[in-house]
Amino acid sequence: MTTRKNTQAVLLAAGQGKRMKSSKPKVLHDVLGKTVLGRVLDAVDELGIDHVHVVVGHEADQVRAFLKENPPKTPLTVHLQEPQHGTGHALQQVVPSLEGFTGTLLVSVADTPLLQGATLAALVDGHIEQKSVVTLLTTDVEDAKSYGRILRDKDGAVVAIIEDKDASEEQKKILEINPAIYCFQWPVSKPGLFSLTNNNRQKEYYLTDMVAWAHQAKHKTAGIKSTDWREVAGINSRLELAEATRLLRDMCIHKLALESGVTIVDPASTWISPEVSIGQDSMVLPGCHLTGKIDVGPNCTIGPNTVMKGPVTVGANSSIVQSNVGNSNVGSDCKIGPFSHLRDGNEIGNNARIGNFVEIKKCVIGNKTNVSHLSYIGDATVGSNANLGAGTITANYNHATKKKSRTTIGDGASTGSNSVLVAPITLGDLATVAAGTVATRDVPSGALAVGRARQENKEGWSGRNSPPPENPRPES
Ligand code: UD1
Ligand code: CA
Numbered sequence: 427m428t429t430r431k432n433t434q435a436v437l438l439a440a441g442q443g444k445r446m447k448s449s450k451p452k453v454l455h456d457v458l459g460k461t462v463l464g465r466v467l468d469a470v471d472e473l474g475i476d477h478v479h480v481v482v483g484h485e486a487d488q489v490r491a492f493l494k495e496n497p498p499k500t501p502l503t504v505h506l507q508e509p510q511h512g513t514g515h516a517l518q519q520v521v522p523s524l525e526g527f528t529g530t531l532l533v534s535v536a537d538t539p540l541l542q543g544a545t546l547a548a549l550v551d552g553h554i555e556q557k558s559v560v561t562l563l564t565t566d567v568e569d570a571k572s573y574g575r576i577l578r579d580k581d582g583a584v585v586a587i588i589e590d591k592d593a594s595e596e597q598k599k600i601l602e603i604n605p606a607i608y609c610f611q612w613p614v615s616k617p618g619l620f621s622l623t624n625n626n627r628q629k630e631y632y633l634t635d636m637v638a639w640a641h642q643a644k645h646k647t648a649g650i651k652s653t654d655w656r657e658v659a660g661i662n663s664r665l666e667l668a669e670a671t672r673l674l675r676d677m678c679i680h681k682l683a684l685e686s687g688v689t690i691v692d693p694a695s696t697w698i699s700p701e702v703s704i705g706q707d708s709m710v711l712p713g714c715h716l717t718g719k720i721d722v723g724p725n726c727t728i729g730p731n732t733v734m735k736g737p738v739t740v741g742a743n744s745s746i747v748q749s750n751v752g753n754s755n756v757g758s759d760c761k762i763g764p765f766s767h768l769r770d771g772n773e774i775g776n777n778a779r780i781g782n783f784v785e786i787k788k789c790v791i792g793n794k795t796n797v798s799h800l801s802y803i804g805d806a807t808v809g810s811n812a813n814l815g816a817g818t819i820t821a822n823y824n825h826a827t828k829k830k831s832r833t834t835i836g837d838g839a840s841t842g843s844n845s846v847l848v849a850p851i852t853l854g855d856l857a858t859v860a861a862g863t864v865a866t867r868d869v870p871s872g873a874l875a876v877g878r879a880r881q882e883n884k885e886g887w888s889g890r891n892s893p894p895p896e897n898p899r900p901e902s
Pocket of ligand 1: 438439440441442443453481483507510511512513514515516535536537572573574575587589603604605606631632633634659660661662
C-alpha cells in the first residue's frame with residue numbers, strides 16, 4: 427500500500443439528511459451491502475494516510491456504534507458537532523485535535539458512496555504538487571441539481587463556490603459543480619476557517635466559502651476535475667440513493683464483463699457489489715443479488731435468482747441455482763439448489779450436491795456428499811461420499827436447555843428418508859440409518875440403526891376385496 431505522510435482526512439457526517447426522511451443518519455444507509463460511510467472510509471483507507479477524523483452529530487450514537495463495529499484501517503478519531511451549523515462549522519470541531527499538525531488536510535462530505543480511492547489520491551497528490559492552499563475536486567454534469575456551482579474568473583482560476591440556494595439564475599446555469607471534496611494546506615487555511623460567516627440563505631457556516639477566502643487572501647487555489655461525475659455524486663434523497671446504487675452496480679457489472687470475462691445475462695436485474703470477484707467464463711443469470719466479500723471461481727453458473735451475502739467463496743465449475751448463500755465456502759464442481767439455503771458458517775467440499783429445500787447451518791460437508799431433498803442439517807460435520815436422504819433432520823436444539831449440539835456423520839454413511847438425528851450424536855463411517863428412524867444413540871461404523879415402530883398389517887381391515895367406490899364429485 428502506498429503511504430501518504432503528513433496527510434489527514436476529515437469526513438463530515440453530522441448532518442441530518444432531512445431529504446432522506448429517515449430516523450437513520452443518511453451516511454448509514456445501505457448501498458449494495460455496505461453503508462455509505464463504510465464505502466467512503468474504504469476509499470480513504472486506500473490512501474495510506476496518518477489519520478481520519480469523522481464528524482458526527484445527528485443520531486451521533488448510531489454513527490459511533492457503526493464506526494466501533496466497522497473501524498477503518500486508518501487510525502480514527504470521532505468528533506461531535508452539536509448543534510450542526512453547516513459544513514464549515516463541522517470542520518471547526520476538528521481543529522483542536524490538529525494542534526501541531528502541518529500538512530495536507532483532505533476534507534470530504536461523507537454522503538458520496540461511489541467515491542474511489544484513486545480519485546482522492548489524485549486530489550491529494552495534485553494539491554501537494556501544485557503547492558496550492560485550497561484544492562477542490564470539480565466535475566461537469568448534465569443536471570446540476572442542488573450542487574454548489576464553481577465560479578471561475580476569466581483566466582479560469584477558481585474564485586468561489588456559490589450554493590444552489592444562493593445562486594442567481596445566471597449562476598444556476600453553470601454545470602461545473604462542487605462535489606465537496608477538498609484539500610487544505612494546514613495550518614495556512616486555519617484563519618480562513620475561522621473567518622467564515624453565516625450570511626446566507628441557510629444561515630450556516632459554509633465550508634465552500636473557504637475558496638473565496640483563499641482567493642481574496644491571494645492564496646493559491648486549484649480545481650482538479652474528476653472525469654466521472656458518478657464517482658463523486660452525493661446522495662440527498664431515497665431517489666438519489668437508488669440512483670447511486672444503480673450506478674455502482676453498473677460500474678461493477680462493467681468491470682466483471684470487460685475485465686474478468688463474466689457473462690451477465692441481464693445487467694438490469696443483477697445486483698453485484700464492488701467486493702465481488704467472479705472467475706472467467708462464469709455466468710450470472712437474471713435476478714441475482716451478490717453483495718459483500720464474495721469470490722466465485724471460473725466456469726460457475728450463478729442464478730437465476732440467487733442471493734449471496736459475503737463472505738462467500740465458490741470453487742470452479744459449481745452452480746448455485748435459485749438459492750440463498752451467506753457466510754459459507756463452497757467447493758468446486760458442486761451443485762447447489764434450486765431452493766437451497768446455506769445459512770451461515772458452512773464449509774462445503776468439492777463435488778457436493780445440496781438440493782431443493784435444504785437448509786444447512788454451521789456444517790462441514792465432505793467431498794461428493796449429497797443432501798438432495800428437504801433437509802435441515804445444522805451444527806454437523808458430515809464426511810465424504812455420504813448420502814443424507816430426503817427429509818433428514820438434525821435435531822440440534824434443545825428448547826428446554828437452549829443448548830445446541832453437534833452431529834457427526836462419517837464417510838460413506840447414509841440416512842433414509844425422514845431420519846431424525848437427535849444431537850449430540852455420531853454416525854460412524856458407512857453407518858446406515860433406516861428411513862423414519864429417530865436416532866437418539868450413536869450408530870457404530872458399518873451398523874444399521876432402525877428406530878421406528880414395526881409395521882403391522884391388519885388383514886381385512888377395510889372389509890372388502892372389491893375395488894373402492896369412486897369418490898363423490900360435487901355437481902357442477
Ligand atoms: C454540500 C456543499 C455543496 C456541494 C454538495 C455536494 C456546502 C455548504 N455545500 O451541500 O456545495 O455541492 O455538498 O454533495 O458545503 N454536514 C455536517 N455538518 C453540518 C452540515 C452537513 O457534518 O452542519 C455533513 C453531512 O452529514 C453530509 C455533508 O456534510 O455528509 C454534506 O451535507 P449536505 O447537507 O448534504 O450538503 P449539501 O447541501 O449537499
Ligand atoms: Ca449532499
